[in-house]
Structure formats: C-alpha cells, structure tokens
Amino acid sequence: MPELPEVETTRRGLQRRLRGLRVADVIVRERRLRYRITPGLRGKLAGRRVSRIARRGKYLLFYLDDGCLLCHLGMSGSFRITGGGQAAGSHDHLDIVFGGGKILRYRDPRKFGAVLWVGGEVLRHKLLAGLGPEPLGKGFGGDYLYEQSRGRSASVKQFIMDSRVVAGVGNIYANESLFIAGIHPARHAGRVSRRRYEALAAAIRQVLQRAIRKGGTTLRDFVRDDGQPGYFGQTLAVYQRGGEACPACGGVIRSSVLGQRSTFYCPRCQR
DNA sequence: AGAGGTACCTGGCAGC
DNA sequence: TGCTGCCAGGTACCTC
DSSP, X not given: OOOHHHHHHHHHHHHHHHTTOBEEXXXXXXXXXXXXXXXXXXXXXXXXXXXXXXXXXXXXXXXXXXXXXXXXXXXXXXXXXXXSOXXXXXXXXXXXXXXXXXXXXXXXTXXXXXXXXXXXXXXXXXXXXXXXXXXXXXXXXXXXXHHHHTTOOSBHHHHHTOTTTSTTOOHHHXXXXXXXXXXXXXXXXXXXXXXXXXXXXXXXXXXXXXXXXXXXXXXXXXXXXXXXXXXXXXXXXXXXXXXXXXXXTOOBOEEEEETTEEEEEOTTXXX
16 A cells, blocks of 8 residues: 555656646546545646646645645555556546646556645645644654653554654554554553654654655555556565564564554564 | 544455 | 455544
C-alpha cells in the first residue's frame, strides 16, 4: 500500500515528466472512489497547464493554472504514464490526456483513493486543513510530539498514526520507527518521555527518508510511475515479521492488533 | 476533546 | 480443484 515514501516517489516522477504540460482531455471510467470523482472534471482541467506537483501527507496536489487536483492513492492506487497505445484495464478509472499524447493513468483496484478538483486554496480544503505537520518538515520533532501527547491515553502507535498529530505516518513506518526508537507500541502516548519522543521523531524521519531514497517500500501492488513494481519489503525490520528473529537481539518478533491495525514489535527491545 | 468503532472495496488466501 | 468467506489496510466520520 502506498505509504508516504511511495507517494513522494510518485510525486517526483510525475513532476519531472508532467510539469508544464497542458491537459487535452480527461476520460473518467469509474467515478465511485472513496468520494465521487468531481463531476465535470474534463471541463475543469482541459486547456490548463500543470505548474507543479506537491505532496501533503499522502495527498498529491497537482497544481494547475487556477486550481488544484487533490488526489489520494488510498490502499491500492497508483499513477503511471503511458504513451497512449496501452489499453485501459478494468481498474484504470481515470486518464488525463496531455497535449502531445502522454496519458496520466490512475488505477485503483480497491477504490479507496480520491481524485477531487479544488478551485480555491487547496490547503484550506477540509481534507487537508486538519493535518498535522509534515514528518520531514519543520514543526515536527520530539518536543512537538511530547507536547501533543500529554494526557493522552491512546497507544503511542495510534498517536503517531493520527493524521492530526503528524501527516502521513502509516502502519508500516509506525511499526518500524517504534522499533528503531525502542518504544513498545502499546505504551500510552502520554507516558513516553521527552527524550524518547526525540528518538522517535528521529526514527520516523530516518525510516521515511531511507525509503524515499530506495524508491519507496512496497508490499503488494504499488507500481511506480514508470510502471515498475517497487518491492523493498526486505529492508523492514519488524513489519510482517511476526515469529521471526529480531534483527537486533535475536528474540522473537511478536504480532498483535492495536486500534484494528496489525502491529509488530520485539518485546525485548521495545519497552 | 479524546477514544473507539465502522464503512468503504476487492484481491488474495485459508479452509472446506 | 473449486467454491466460500474472511481480512487487510488509510482515512473520514460517527458515537459515546
């Protein structure tokens, strides 16, 4: 499933190849994603030029001349660019055709994604307005996590996966960063020290940056914008490794469920 | 305000 | 082998 590094990898690839291009046509095959794809999208986009592509959490923001296409890949979404000869598959819900013939194709078997046109200031959009700071940006760090977490009884894992606390930390990287920081995922967020939040913030930045450098960690059906699958799961220390040996101490990695999410940790290394 | 639960969807896989 | 049924997983939203 696309996590923040995959989204960032996608953003970089798409920006490199689409910036400055003008939309010629839009083909919507399936409108029912998490939300309905904005009706009349063709009229909104046609003739507009892509000025840049940004990211906010796991949302992709395609800035056009006078508005923004706000997209989310959900669980199984991917973008790719085709030359035009490729026939659309059954899960290829949207094509954005550019002048010159390049096609940006959105595929999403599970339809958890979103493609919405936002005419005004996109960062004030309901889906973005409440997001916490970017984990790789200013405003995020140990002090911030410490202050935000006081008095909170939810587990530290659920806390860092709350998009209002920090944007875009999903299940994989929550597991991995807690392992690196040596913090037990079920520990109450309000009972983690400032010093340990410092370690956790550093771990979150480290795992995300490393995955971005690797081109994105992927488990199943993420496809990079060049159409190549991006399997990098072998670099994960604990995620989906329940019953295996901890790479740090050799003990057995445990799996459990926290907030309806699969959770992996080493009970010896994480307290 | 915070915590917990639910819905959305479908490929993949476990169990029969 | 073939069918059925369950579940993951990100996020918003609802309820308590």
